[in-house]
Amino acid sequence: MNTWIVASHPIGHFVYNFTPPPEPQPDSPMQPLVGEKTFFVKGRIMAGQANIAESFLGINDFKWLAKEEIKEHVGVQYWSAVKNMLVEQ
Amino acid sequence: MPCQYDRLVQGKQQHFTVSSDKVLRSEVYVLTFCLLESYTRTGPFVCLSCRLSSRIRNYASAATAQVATEHDATTQFTSPPCASPAPQRLYTINGGIVLSRPPLLTPPLHPFESSYFLYQRRLNERLVLPFSQYFYYKRGTPAFEDWRAKRRARGGVATRDVGTYNAYTDTAWNDEILVGDKMNEQGEVVKRLLADESREARSLGAREEQLTEEGGEVKQNGKDPMAGLRRQTEADRAGNVKSLERKLDRTLYLLVRRGEKGLKGERERSCWGFPCSELMEKEGIREVSHLQTSFPLRPRVLTMLTY
Numbered sequence: 001m002n003t004w005i006v007a008s009h010p011i012g013h014f015v016y017n018f019t020p021p022p023e024p025q026p027d028s029p030m031q032p033l034v035g036e037k038t039f040f041v042k043g044r045i046m047a048g049q050a051n052i053a054e055s056f057l058g059i060n061d062f063k064w065l066a067k068e069e070i071k072e073h074v075g076v077q078y079w080s081a082v083k084n085m086l087v088e089q
Numbered sequence: 090m091p092c093q094y095d096r097l098v099q100g101k102q103q104h105f106t107v108s109s110d111k112v113l114r115s116e117v118y119v120l121t122f123c124l125l126e127s128y129t130r131t132g133p134f135v136c137l138s139c140r141l142s143s144r145i146r147n148y149a150s151a152a153t154a155q156v157a158t159e160h161d162a163t164t165q166f167t168s169p170p171c172a173s174p175a176p177q178r179l180y181t182i183n184g185g186i187v188l189s190r191p192p193l194l195t196p197p198l199h200p201f202e203s204s205y206f207l208y209q210r211r212l213n214e215r216l217v218l219p220f221s222q223y224f225y226y227k228r229g230t231p232a233f234e235d236w237r238a239k240r241r242a243r244g245g246v247a248t249r250d251v252g253t254y255n256a257y258t259d260t261a262w263n264d265e266i267l268v269g270d271k272m273n274e275q276g277e278v279v280k281r282l283l284a285d286e287s288r289e290a291r292s293l294g295a296r297e298e299q300l301t302e303e304g305g306e307v308k309q310n311g312k313d314p315m316a317g318l319r320r321q322t323e324a325d326r327a328g329n330v331k332s333l334e335r336k337l338d339r340t341l342y343l344l345v346r347r348g349e350k351g352l353k354g355e356r357e358r359s360c361w362g363f364p365c366s367e368l369m370e371k372e373g374i375r376e377v378s379h380l381q382t383s384f385p386l387r388p389r390v391l392t393m394l395t396y
Contacts, residue, residue, distance in 0.1 A: 003188060008375045011187065015180070031179050038183040038365045039374050045190050049333060050343060057366055061346040063330040064190065066339040073344060075358040082363070085187065087340045089196055 001048035010039035012085035014078055040085060184377030185365030188343040194320060196338045198275050207273035210248065211264045214256040220247035239285065249285055250278050 015037050022032035052059045063073070067086045071079050198206070226233040240246065244253035252272050254264060271277050324332035333341065348360035366377055 005186070005375060008373065010374055014185075033181055034178045036181045036183055038185045040185040040187045040363060040365075041374050043186045043188045045188050045333070045343070049331075050345075052345070057345075057364065058347045059345045059364065060348075060350060063344050064333055064335065064341040065330060065344050066336055066341060069330075070342060070344060073358065073361040075355065078359075078362060086342060087189075089192060089339060 001050060002046040003048075004044045004046055006042040006044065008041070011042045012040045012082060014038045014040075014081040016077075040082070042085075182368045183365045184368055184374035185363045186343075187363050190333050190341040192338050192340055194337040197320075200274075203273045203275060207251070207266070208264075210251045211254050211256075214246070214248060214251055214254060215261065215264070219257065222247070249282055252281075 015035065017035035018033070021034060024031060050062045050064075052062055063069075065073065067083070067088060070086065071083070074082070222236070226236050243249070244255055245258070246253065246255045252266070255261065256264075266272055320337065322334045322337065323329075324335040329335060335341070343364065344361055345364045346360045347362075352360060368374070368377055
C-alpha cells in the first residue's frame with residue numbers, strides 16, 4: 001500500500017470518556033485514565049490495497065466507504081466528531 | 090518560551106519540554122494537548138498568564154506560520170506554575186489516520202449545468218466564424234467526402250454536440266430545446282459523439298447485421314464501439330466495498346473494524362472507525378499514522394520524534 005501522509009498536524013479529534021468515569025484517587029500520584037483522545041492525520045493512498053492479514057492492531061475487517069456510508073457504520077458520537085473532516089464529494 | 094507539562098501515562102512520567110528555539114511542530118503538539126485537555130476539564134486549570142501567552146491552535150497549517158512570525162527567540166520567561174486543586178484528568182493519546190482515495194472522475198453534471206453547457210455551445214455557434222473545412226479536409230480525399238456526408242446528416246453543422254442546430258439558416262432563432270428533451274445530458278452527448286463513429290463504419294460499407302445488441306450494449310463486430318471505460322465499474326455493480334474501483338467520482342475513506350465478531354446494533358457500530366493506535370513514548374501522531382499504513386510489514390517500534 002503506497003500511501004502519503006499529507007502533514008504532521010491533525011485534522012480532527014475524537015474524545016472518548018470511559019463510562020462510568022473512574023474514581024479519582026487524591027492521595028496517590030497515579031491517577032486512573034479517564035478516557036482516550038484520538039487525533040487524526042490525513043493521508044492519501046496512491047497505490048495498492050489494504051492488507052489486514054498480519055495486522056497487529058487486532059483489525060479483522062476493512063471497508064472503503066464514501067462519507068454517507070461511514071455515517072451508517074460508526075456510532076453517533078464518533079460521527080459527530082469525525083464528519084467535519086471528511087469531504088462531501 | 091519554555092513551558093513544562095508533566096503527564097502521567099500509565100505510571101510512566103513523561104516530560105514534554107519545549108525550549109525557546111525548538112522546532113515549531115513539537116510546540117504545536119504540546120500546546121494542542123495542553124489546551125485541549127484544559128478545555129475538557131471541569132473548573133479552571135490554565136492560569137490567566139498562561140492562557141494569554143498561549144495561542145489557540147486550530148487544525149490549520151497557518152497556525153504554524155503564525156508561531157514562526159510572532160515567536161521571539163531571544164526572550165526567555167518561565168510561565169508561573171499553574172497550580173490546580175482538582176486532580177488531573179488523564180487520557181490515553183491515540184494517533185489515527187484518515188486514509189482517503191480521492192475521486193478519479195469528475196462528478197456527474199447537474200441538469201442545470203448540462204443545460205447551461207448546451208446553451209453555451211449553441212451560443213458559440215452563433216458567434217464564431219464558420220468552421221474552416223478546407224484547412225482540415227482537402228478536396229478529393231476520402232476523409233473529405235466522409236466528413237461532408239456526416240455533416241449533411243447533421244443538418245449542415247460542423248459541431249457534433251449541438252444537435253441539428255445551424256446558426257446560418259432561417260431557423261437559427263430556434264436555439265432552445267423543449268422541456269423534457271434529454272439532448273443536453275452528458276450520456277446523450279457521448280452517445281451522439283460515438284454515433285458519429287458508427288456512421289463512419291456504415292459509410293465504409295459495414296452491413297446492418299454486424300451491429301448486434303448484446304446485453305443491452307450496442308456492439309459492432311463483437312467489439313464494443315464505446316472505446317473507453319465506463320463510469321460505473323464492476324465493483325459498483327457488485328457493491329464490493331473492499332474495492333478501490335468503486336464510486337470513482339467520490340472520495341473513499343478506509344474504515345476498519347476492531348473487536349469481537351458477530352456483534353449487533355450499537356456494539357457493532359462501536360467497532361468501526363479509522364485506524365488508530367496508542368502513542369508510545371517519544372512518538373508523534375505522524376509516526377503512529379505512518380506505522381498503521383504499513384501494519385502488515387513490521388511490528389511496533391519506538392521511534393524518536395525527529396524532524
